[in-house]
Amino acid sequence: MKSSHQRVRLAIGTAAAAIVLGASLATSVLAQTVPAQTVPVQTTGDQPPSQTAIDPSAGAIDLSQTSGNLALTVSETEGPYYKAGSPEATNLVDSGMQGQVITITGQVLDQNGNPVANAWLDFWQANASGAYDNSGYTLRGHQYTDANGYYTLTTVVPGLYPGRTEHIHVKVQAPNGNVLTTQLFFPGVTQNNRDSIYDPSLLLNVADNGDGTLSATYTFVVATA
Numbered sequence: 222m223k224s225s226h227q228r229v230r231l232a233i234g235t236a237a238a239a240i241v242l243g244a245s246l247a248t249s250v251l252a253q254t255v256p257a258q259t260v261p262v263q264t265t266g267d268q269p270p271s272q273t274a275i276d277p278s279a280g281a282i283d284l285s286q287t288s289g290n291l292a293l294t295v296s297e298t299e300g301p302y303y304k305a306g307s308p309e310a311t312n313l314v315d316s317g318m319q320g321q322v323i324t325i326t327g328q329v330l331d332q333n334g335n336p337v338a339n340a341w342l343d344f345w346q347a348n349a350s351g352a353y354d355n356s357g358y359t360l361r362g363h364q365y366t367d368a369n370g371y372y373t374l375t376t377v378v379p380g381l382y383p384g385r386t387e388h389i390h391v392k393v394q395a396p397n398g399n400v401l402t403t404q405l406f407f408p409g410v411t412q413n414n415r416d417s418i419y420d421p422s423l424l425l426n427v428a429d430n431g432d433g434t435l436s437a438t439y440t441f442v443v444a445t446a
Contacts, residue, residue, distance in 0.1 A: 291332045291442045295420050297404040300390060302353040307343055310362035312375040320349030320377030323435040325405070325425065328370040329393060331445045336370025340443065343392040344374055351380035378407065378435070386412035386419055395445040405439055 314322055329340040343363040347353050354360060360379075366372050379387050387410050393401045406413060406424050413419045425437040 291330065291334055293332065293444060294393070294401060294403055294441045295422050296402055297418055297420065297423070299402050302355060303345060303390065303392075304355070304358070304361060307345065307358050307361040307363050309364060311364050311373050313344070313360050313362050314375055314377060315359065318348070318377060320380070321433065321435060323376060323378055323427070323437055325374045325376070325389075325437045325439060327372060327439045327441065329366050329372065329395065329441045329443060330370060331395065332442060336366070336368075337395045337398075337443065337445060338366060338368045338370060339396050340366040340370065340372075340398075340441075341392075341394045342366070342372055342374075342441075344376070344389060345391075346376065346389045347379040347382060349377055349380045351382035381412060384416075386410050386416040388416075388418075393441050393443055395443050398443055398445045401441070401443050403441075 329337040329342070331337055341363060342365070345353070345361040348360055360376060362374075364372060364374070376389070379389060381387060387407045388404045390404055391402075393403070404418065404423060406419055406421075408424050408427055423439075425439050427435055427437045430436055
Protein backbone atom coordinates (compact mmCIF):
# COMPACT_ATOMS: atom_id res chain seq x y z
CA MET A 222 0.00 0.00 0.00
CA LYS A 223 1.33 3.44 -1.09
CA SER A 224 2.09 6.04 1.53
CA SER A 225 0.51 9.49 1.47
CA HIS A 226 3.79 10.98 0.24
CA GLN A 227 3.89 8.61 -2.70
CA ARG A 228 0.30 9.45 -3.59
CA VAL A 229 1.10 13.19 -3.59
CA ARG A 230 4.17 12.76 -5.83
CA LEU A 231 2.12 10.64 -8.24
CA ALA A 232 -0.62 13.27 -8.43
CA ILE A 233 1.90 16.04 -9.08
CA GLY A 234 3.61 14.01 -11.84
CA THR A 235 0.29 13.24 -13.49
CA ALA A 236 -0.73 16.91 -13.48
CA ALA A 237 2.61 18.03 -14.95
CA ALA A 238 2.30 15.47 -17.73
CA ALA A 239 -1.17 16.71 -18.52
CA ILE A 240 0.06 20.30 -18.76
CA VAL A 241 2.90 19.36 -21.13
CA LEU A 242 0.55 17.27 -23.27
CA GLY A 243 -2.00 20.09 -23.40
CA ALA A 244 0.61 22.63 -24.46
CA SER A 245 1.84 20.30 -27.19
CA LEU A 246 -1.68 19.75 -28.52
CA ALA A 247 -2.38 23.51 -28.49
CA THR A 248 0.77 24.20 -30.48
CA SER A 249 -0.19 21.56 -33.01
CA VAL A 250 -3.71 22.96 -33.46
CA LEU A 251 -2.36 26.55 -33.76
CA ALA A 252 0.06 25.48 -36.44
CA GLN A 253 -2.82 24.02 -38.45
CA THR A 254 -5.19 27.01 -38.13
CA VAL A 255 -2.83 30.05 -38.53
CA PRO A 256 -1.51 30.40 -42.13
CA ALA A 257 2.16 31.09 -42.69
CA GLN A 258 3.09 34.64 -43.91
CA THR A 259 3.66 35.08 -47.65
CA VAL A 260 7.18 36.18 -48.54
CA PRO A 261 7.75 37.96 -51.89
CA VAL A 262 9.74 35.84 -54.29
CA GLN A 263 12.68 37.40 -56.14
CA THR A 264 12.60 36.38 -59.78
CA THR A 265 14.88 36.71 -62.75
CA GLY A 266 14.54 36.34 -66.48
CA ASP A 267 11.09 36.18 -68.06
CA GLN A 268 9.32 34.75 -65.00
CA PRO A 269 6.79 37.29 -63.68
CA PRO A 270 7.28 38.49 -60.10
CA SER A 271 4.89 37.13 -57.45
CA GLN A 272 4.20 40.65 -56.16
CA THR A 273 4.36 44.12 -57.79
CA ALA A 274 5.93 46.94 -55.83
CA ILE A 275 3.91 50.17 -56.04
CA ASP A 276 5.51 53.50 -55.23
CA PRO A 277 2.67 55.82 -54.13
CA SER A 278 4.93 58.84 -54.54
CA ALA A 279 5.59 58.14 -58.21
CA GLY A 280 3.93 60.56 -60.58
CA ALA A 281 1.51 59.53 -63.30
CA ILE A 282 3.00 58.62 -66.63
CA ASP A 283 2.38 61.23 -69.35
CA LEU A 284 1.50 59.05 -72.33
CA SER A 285 1.83 62.02 -74.71
CA GLN A 286 5.55 62.08 -73.92
CA THR A 287 6.33 58.42 -74.35
CA SER A 288 8.01 56.99 -77.40
CA GLY A 289 5.66 56.79 -80.36
CA ASN A 290 2.94 58.82 -78.65
CA LEU A 291 3.93 62.47 -78.96
CA ALA A 292 0.83 64.49 -79.75
CA LEU A 293 0.81 66.05 -83.19
CA THR A 294 0.89 69.84 -83.28
CA VAL A 295 -2.63 71.22 -83.60
CA SER A 296 -3.61 72.42 -87.07
CA GLU A 297 -5.24 75.81 -87.63
CA THR A 298 -6.91 77.64 -90.48
CA GLU A 299 -4.70 79.02 -93.23
CA GLY A 300 -6.52 82.34 -93.37
CA PRO A 301 -6.92 84.57 -96.43
CA TYR A 302 -3.37 85.94 -96.74
CA TYR A 303 -1.16 82.98 -97.62
CA LYS A 304 1.04 83.37 -100.72
CA ALA A 305 3.05 80.57 -102.24
CA GLY A 306 6.57 81.20 -103.50
CA SER A 307 8.03 83.03 -100.50
CA PRO A 308 11.80 83.60 -100.50
CA GLU A 309 14.09 81.32 -98.53
CA ALA A 310 15.05 83.30 -95.42
CA THR A 311 15.55 82.86 -91.69
CA ASN A 312 15.50 86.63 -91.01
CA LEU A 313 12.36 88.50 -92.06
CA VAL A 314 13.33 91.86 -90.54
CA ASP A 315 14.08 94.55 -93.11
CA SER A 316 16.16 97.64 -92.34
CA GLY A 317 14.05 100.31 -90.65
CA MET A 318 11.14 97.96 -90.01
CA GLN A 319 8.92 98.93 -87.08
CA GLY A 320 8.15 96.49 -84.27
CA GLN A 321 9.82 94.52 -81.50
CA VAL A 322 12.31 92.00 -82.84
CA ILE A 323 11.85 88.39 -81.75
CA THR A 324 13.95 85.33 -82.58
CA ILE A 325 12.09 82.03 -82.48
CA THR A 326 14.02 78.76 -82.31
CA GLY A 327 12.98 75.16 -81.96
CA GLN A 328 12.80 71.73 -83.54
CA VAL A 329 10.59 69.72 -85.81
CA LEU A 330 10.06 66.20 -84.41
CA ASP A 331 8.19 63.10 -85.46
CA GLN A 332 5.82 61.28 -83.10
CA ASN A 333 8.67 59.13 -81.80
CA GLY A 334 10.56 62.24 -80.70
CA ASN A 335 13.13 61.94 -83.47
CA PRO A 336 14.31 65.15 -85.15
CA VAL A 337 13.10 65.68 -88.71
CA ALA A 338 15.91 66.89 -90.92
CA ASN A 339 15.19 69.01 -94.02
CA ALA A 340 11.63 69.76 -92.92
CA TRP A 341 10.11 72.72 -94.77
CA LEU A 342 8.70 75.64 -92.76
CA ASP A 343 6.93 78.57 -94.43
CA PHE A 344 6.12 81.59 -92.24
CA TRP A 345 3.90 84.60 -92.94
CA GLN A 346 2.45 87.31 -90.68
CA ALA A 347 1.16 90.84 -90.26
CA ASN A 348 3.52 93.71 -89.52
CA ALA A 349 3.57 95.64 -86.24
CA SER A 350 0.52 97.62 -87.39
CA GLY A 351 -1.51 94.49 -88.14
CA ALA A 352 -1.23 94.70 -91.96
CA TYR A 353 -0.14 91.96 -94.37
CA ASP A 354 1.96 92.58 -97.46
CA ASN A 355 -0.20 91.04 -100.16
CA SER A 356 1.66 92.56 -103.11
CA GLY A 357 5.14 91.45 -102.12
CA TYR A 358 6.83 89.13 -99.62
CA THR A 359 7.53 91.35 -96.62
CA LEU A 360 7.43 89.24 -93.43
CA ARG A 361 7.11 86.09 -95.51
CA GLY A 362 9.77 83.43 -95.88
CA HIS A 363 10.50 79.72 -95.88
CA GLN A 364 13.42 77.64 -94.59
CA TYR A 365 14.50 74.05 -93.90
CA THR A 366 15.52 72.37 -90.67
CA ASP A 367 19.12 71.27 -90.19
CA ALA A 368 20.33 67.70 -89.65
CA ASN A 369 19.06 67.79 -86.05
CA GLY A 370 15.64 69.20 -86.91
CA TYR A 371 16.38 72.74 -85.73
CA TYR A 372 15.03 75.96 -87.22
CA THR A 373 15.43 79.64 -86.34
CA LEU A 374 13.31 82.63 -87.35
CA THR A 375 14.01 86.31 -86.69
CA THR A 376 10.99 88.54 -87.20
CA VAL A 377 8.91 91.18 -85.39
CA VAL A 378 5.97 90.76 -83.04
CA PRO A 379 2.88 91.08 -85.26
CA GLY A 380 0.25 93.68 -84.54
CA LEU A 381 -3.47 93.19 -84.05
CA TYR A 382 -6.19 93.52 -86.59
CA PRO A 383 -9.96 93.34 -85.93
CA GLY A 384 -11.17 89.99 -84.67
CA ARG A 385 -7.73 88.41 -84.17
CA THR A 386 -5.06 88.20 -81.51
CA GLU A 387 -1.30 88.35 -82.22
CA HIS A 388 -0.23 85.35 -84.27
CA ILE A 389 2.25 84.03 -86.81
CA HIS A 390 1.14 81.63 -89.55
CA VAL A 391 3.28 78.67 -90.49
CA LYS A 392 3.19 75.60 -92.71
CA VAL A 393 5.43 72.67 -91.74
CA GLN A 394 6.14 69.58 -93.83
CA ALA A 395 8.47 66.67 -93.22
CA PRO A 396 10.07 65.25 -96.38
CA ASN A 397 7.33 63.15 -98.05
CA GLY A 398 4.93 64.00 -95.21
CA ASN A 399 1.65 65.88 -95.13
CA VAL A 400 1.62 69.66 -94.76
CA LEU A 401 0.71 70.95 -91.30
CA THR A 402 -0.87 74.42 -91.38
CA THR A 403 -1.03 76.13 -88.02
CA GLN A 404 -0.45 79.37 -86.09
CA LEU A 405 1.77 80.44 -83.19
CA PHE A 406 0.45 82.66 -80.40
CA PHE A 407 1.94 84.96 -77.78
CA PRO A 408 1.38 84.63 -74.03
CA GLY A 409 -0.26 87.34 -71.96
CA VAL A 410 -2.21 88.93 -74.82
CA THR A 411 -5.68 90.03 -73.71
CA GLN A 412 -7.23 89.16 -77.06
CA ASN A 413 -6.18 85.49 -76.80
CA ASN A 414 -9.33 84.50 -74.96
CA ARG A 415 -11.50 86.47 -77.38
CA ASP A 416 -10.06 84.80 -80.46
CA SER A 417 -12.00 81.69 -81.55
CA ILE A 418 -8.92 80.33 -83.35
CA TYR A 419 -6.57 80.67 -80.36
CA ASP A 420 -5.23 77.39 -78.89
CA PRO A 421 -3.00 77.41 -75.77
CA SER A 422 -1.02 74.42 -77.07
CA LEU A 423 0.35 76.76 -79.74
CA LEU A 424 1.74 79.35 -77.32
CA LEU A 425 5.31 80.44 -77.81
CA ASN A 426 7.60 80.24 -74.79
CA VAL A 427 8.81 83.87 -74.75
CA ALA A 428 11.66 85.48 -72.81
CA ASP A 429 12.76 89.13 -72.65
CA ASN A 430 16.42 89.53 -73.58
CA GLY A 431 16.70 92.81 -71.67
CA ASP A 432 17.87 94.74 -74.72
CA GLY A 433 14.49 95.45 -76.27
CA THR A 434 14.37 92.15 -78.15
CA LEU A 435 12.64 88.87 -77.36
CA SER A 436 13.55 85.20 -77.67
CA ALA A 437 11.03 82.39 -78.01
CA THR A 438 10.92 78.64 -78.53
CA TYR A 439 8.43 76.22 -80.03
CA THR A 440 8.67 72.54 -81.01
CA PHE A 441 6.53 71.18 -83.83
CA VAL A 442 5.50 67.51 -83.94
CA VAL A 443 4.50 66.37 -87.42
CA ALA A 444 3.49 63.20 -89.20
CA THR A 445 6.25 61.87 -91.45
CA ALA A 446 4.12 59.66 -93.66
